[in-house]
Amino acid sequence: MKKLGFGFMRLPLLDKNDHSSIDIEKTKTLVDEYIKRGFNYFDTGYGYHGEKSEEALNRCVVSRYPRDSVIIADKMPTIRVKSAEDYPVLFANQLKRCGVEYFDYYLLHNIWEKSFRESEEYGAFDFVKEKMNEGRIRRFGFSFHDRPELLDEVLTKHPEVEFVQLQLNYIDWENPGVMSRRCAEVCKKHGKPIIVMEPNKAGSLINLPDEAERLLREYAPDEPNVSWSMRFAASQENVFMVLSGMNDIAQVKENTQIMDDPKPLCAEEYEIIDKVCKIISKSVAIPCTKCRYCTEVCPAGIPIPEYFAAYNTYHMTGNMGNAGMYYRRYAYVFPPASKCLKCRQCIPSCPQHLDIPSLLGDAVSLFEE
Ligand code: SF4
Ligand code: SF4
Structure with missing residues (x-):
């Protein structure tokens, strides 16, 4: 499987002030280009684009390509679950919105301290197991935004989890709020493959301070900033998929070119990234060095x-x-x-x-x- 996933969370819009106004025709052209270049992993979520993302995925992908030629990932919106009865209702709605009989990858969305305790209480893990037995889910994981200690606890309690989706990028690698590196190490300890979200930190690793930009250009004059962040994510051990929310054709072409066969970062490139992180850190609002x-x-x-x-x-x-x-x-x-x-x-x-x-x-x- 190629390592670039198409995230359906930042799609082109008809009205930039209305996040639910997905430009379906433009999205179809992006999907076609992405598939034409040999990629096939699509990631959506219940709440994305004002709850219109799953339907867009149906219209742009599922209804236009053979089901077994594409990989569809969706997520249980843990934030909306108030009792065990909510799971089957939400799940049935997701299948219907996406126009599918099953999900290739299914995640509990956004596991953190509170949502994990609630998921335990309401039986989320048992619900997913039931759907796997029914053939409605092929592979099961969760997206995670919390401390590595909690990640370790979840994976220890639930060895049946098959993969984890993490926010992972070079500026968050040592960020004490995100702790990408330590979370990735927990995944490694439990033998869980990783799907990366936010490899470009919502675009902020594309528009870099001039000094950082110069460093990257000096080393590789023609390599765009996005290549550094995508390759960093793809280079990490256990990473089998890197998601990108693409909304124009140039992005699709650039990302697919980079991720067609992403070159792992070499030692010298890691050193440059380290310097770039230091430059970015200097320009931050609070110059805390996390010494504690x-x-x-x-x-x-x-x-x-x-x-x-x-x-x-x-x-x-x-x-x-x-x-x-x-x-x-x-x-x-x-x-x-x-x-x-x-x-x-x-x-x-x-x-x-x-x-x-x-x-x-x-x-x-x-x-x-
Ligand atoms: S002592 Fe200062 S630099 Fe160190 S972690 Fe605390 S605030 Fe940050
Ligand atoms: S040491 Fe005192 S002033 Fe500093 S953060 Fe703690 S409570 Fe606040």
Whole structure:
């Protein structure tokens, strides 16, 4: 299987202010080009594009290509499940919207602390097993946005899970809010293959600071930035699929060319990426180096570097959805930034001389108000 999946979450729109107004005719041309170039993995989700993505996938892919020539992945919207009775209703609706009899890949969408406890309570894993026995699901996994410790717990409790979908890209590899590397290591420990989401961090690894751009150009004058991020994702051990939300024909051509036979990054290229990460980090809103000296002295137990990472993510991407999600994940388990006592005990411990309580106040304004 080729490693590039077509994500149906950033499709072309007829009206840029209406996320549900998918341009079906344009999407068909993108799908045709992608398939013509030898790729066939499509990823959708119940809530994508105001609940119109699954139907678009039906109209652009399922109804136009033989079912066994394409691979369809869909996700149970855990956020909408309030009782065990919701699973069969949502699942039946998904089959109908997609126009399929079965899903090749099926995921519990967005597993984190809260959704995992609820999925356990409502019997999500048993429901999926039942659907696998009925032949409605071929392979089962979940998408994950939380701490590696939780990932380890889920995979230990559920060895039947066959794969994991992770946010993985070079800037989040060591990001303390996302921890791509550590999550990938947990997958490796459990022998689970990985599907990558957000390889370009919502496009932010395509528009890089000038200094970073220069470094990449010096090494490989003709290689676009997107190639570096896609190849980084594809180069990681256990990764068998890299998703990209494509919305114009140039992107489809470029991504399929890169991912036709992605060249693994060499040692020198990893060194360049390391330098690029440092440059990006210099340009971030809060220059926290994640040394964690502050958390050792904080009497309130606030996960300070994680909240700063979420804040920086927002400032880097302009995307509140992703940054806010990571903030809430931590604030669900640990005290939120608003619980800072303003005792200032952390300040002398910070080698970056950050005014931590004041910056936590900025995080409160951004994420809690
Ligand atoms: S000022 Fe806030 S973050 Fe710093 S040590 Fe006190 S409670 Fe913790
Ligand atoms: S001490 Fe400063 S640099 Fe280190 S993790 Fe805390 S805020 Fe970040």
